[in-house]
Amino acid sequence: MASTSSASLTFTTASLRSSVRRTTPFHCTSQRSGSSIGFNRLGFRGVRFHCLKTTTAYSMAGTAAAVATEKKKRVEVFDTEEDLAASLAKYTADLSDKFGKERGSFTVVLSGGSLIKSLRKLVEPPYIDSIEWGKWHVFWVDERVVPKDHVDSNYKLAYDGFLSKVPILPGHVYAINDSLSAEGAAEDYETCLKHLVQSNILATSSATGFPKFDLMLLGMGPDGHVASLFPGHPLCKENEKWVTFIKDSPKPPPERITFTFPVINSAAYNALVICGAGKAGPVQAALGNSQNSNVLPVQMVSAEEEFTWFLDKEAASKL
Numbered sequence: 001m002a003s004t005s006s007a008s009l010t011f012t013t014a015s016l017r018s019s020v021r022r023t024t025p026f027h028c029t030s031q032r033s034g035s036s037i038g039f040n041r042l043g044f045r046g047v048r049f050h051c052l053k054t055t056t057a058y059s060m061a062g063t064a065a066a067v068a069t070e071k072k073k074r075v076e077v078f079d080t081e082e083d084l085a086a087s088l089a090k091y092t093a094d095l096s097d098k099f100g101k102e103r104g105s106f107t108v109v110l111s112g113g114s115l116i117k118s119l120r121k122l123v124e125p126p127y128i129d130s131i132e133w134g135k136w137h138v139f140w141v142d143e144r145v146v147p148k149d150h151v152d153s154n155y156k157l158a159y160d161g162f163l164s165k166v167p168i169l170p171g172h173v174y175a176i177n178d179s180l181s182a183e184g185a186a187e188d189y190e191t192c193l194k195h196l197v198q199s200n201i202l203a204t205s206s207a208t209g210f211p212k213f214d215l216m217l218l219g220m221g222p223d224g225h226v227a228s229l230f231p232g233h234p235l236c237k238e239n240e241k242w243v244t245f246i247k248d249s250p251k252p253p254p255e256r257i258t259f260t261f262p263v264i265n266s267a268a269y270n271a272l273v274i275c276g277a278g279k280a281g282p283v284q285a286a287l288g289n290s291q292n293s294n295v296l297p298v299q300m301v302s303a304e305e306e307f308t309w310f311l312d313k314e315a316a317s318k319l
């Protein structure tokens with residue numbers, strides 16, 4: 001997968017914590033090839049930290065995160081959000097091509113929030129013309145229980161900033177039923193996903209039995225929440241439902257539906273897109289040296305094939 005990177009670095013999980021802090025040349029060993037690789041750190045622009053995992057990795061005792069087998073973890077840090085957006089567009093287009101060829105469809109899950117702005121380069125050349133938009137099926141990892149034309153709606157945010165500008169088929173855009181209660185909307189969305197599994201549009205993880213989306217494009221809040229899974233909330237431990245609801249979200253609006261961790265972590269590819277100094281703390285907790293024993297939701301994310309962190313240098317400033 002191409003990127004704007006001028007250096008490609010390979011780390012084990014253990015070496016990542018110390019290595020991202022270094023500014024002088026250093027060495028690490030590729031777990032896959034067994035070969036020793038020397039390199040210089042070239043500054044933040046496009047520097048990539050590849051973190052290969054060959055065994056089941058995150059063992060969050062008592063949480064749903066323990067089910068996933070993550071093969072590869074990468075951390076990419078960009079000088080600017082503009083560079084990040086360019087790399088994210090290429091990454092998404094490459095996966096669209098891969099899954100379009102392999103499966104004939106591409107199941108993409110969106111977040112709300114700042115993520116949508118970072119997708120802006122997908123609606124520009126070359127991607128607007130080269131992506132096979134007809135193969136896209138679009139979902140939401142979480143949604144606020146408000147009308148679809150409400151300013152708080154994640155659907156509206158994505159429609160205005162992205163979906164209205166690309167030729168995705170309207171029948172391939174899976175918004176929540178906004179006439180239902182939070183409970184009803186979560187149940188309805190889960191039923192919709194089950195039908196899509198039956199019709200083979202949506203794959204199933206042979207490892208977990210949960211639906212396996214091709215790509216999830218995730219954001220993170222300054223408190224370390226992902227989707228509508230908030231720090232310390234019991235929903236972080238939900239391990240049976242595919243989609244659940246919350247009525248006491250600490251971030252307004254209070255009523256939302258959200259994918260659960262077993263579904264998030266069963267995705268083939270997860271991309272976590274994080275910008276800004278206000279989010280450096282949770283990034284440090286997840287990737288750096290942090291003494292905090294409370295596990296944040298962002299620390300519970302994994303993926304079946306590859307989990308990539310897209311960070312700007314402000315978000316990475318505490319690493």
Ligand SMILES: O=C1O[C@H](COP(=O)(O)O)[C@@H](O)[C@H](O)[C@H]1O
Pocket residue numbers: 111112113114115142143144154218219220221222225226227228251
């Ligand atoms: O409420 C939400 O917040 C998170 C993070 O949003 P951001 O604006 O800080 O990037 C978002 O990922 C989620 O989808 C949304 O519902």
